[in-house]
Amino acid sequence: MFDKLKQLNELRKMKNAIQAETVTAERNGVKITINGSFNVEDLSVSPEAKQGSGLEKDLRACFNDAVGKIQATLAQKFSSMMQ
Numbered sequence: 001m002f003d004k005l006k007q008l009n010e011l012r013k014m015k016n017a018i019q020a021e022t023v024t025a026e027r028n029g030v031k032i033t034i035n036g037s038f039n040v041e042d043l044s045v046s047p048e049a050k051q052g053s054g055l056e057k058d059l060r061a062c063f064n065d066a067v068g069k070i071q072a073t074l075a076q077k078f079s080s081m082m083q
Contacts (some may be wrong), residue, residue: 001071017036018037018074018077019035020034020035020036021073021074022035022041023066023073024042025066027061028049028054028056029047029048029050029056029058030045030049030060031043031045032059032061032063033048033068034063034067035070036071036074038067038070040063040066
């Protein structure tokens with residue numbers, strides 16, 4: 001029984017560590033920070049960033065880059081936790 005409680009506690013620690021992880025992606029004046037729960041924590045657009053469809057493309061690309069980075073970071077972190 002105590003083994004199950006210990007495992008549950010370890011899983012909670014893993015969940016908290018994953019949620020606390022953050023990455024930042026930047027592209028052409030657009031900067032996005034995303035956390036391990038895939039929530040955007042910060043989004044900034046510099047005054048020099050392109051306006052119109054160029055800005056939309058940069059936002060999309062920056063967001064996708066941030067998601068890819070957090071996925072890779074979490075996969076690496078999860079892999080090291082399982083060893």
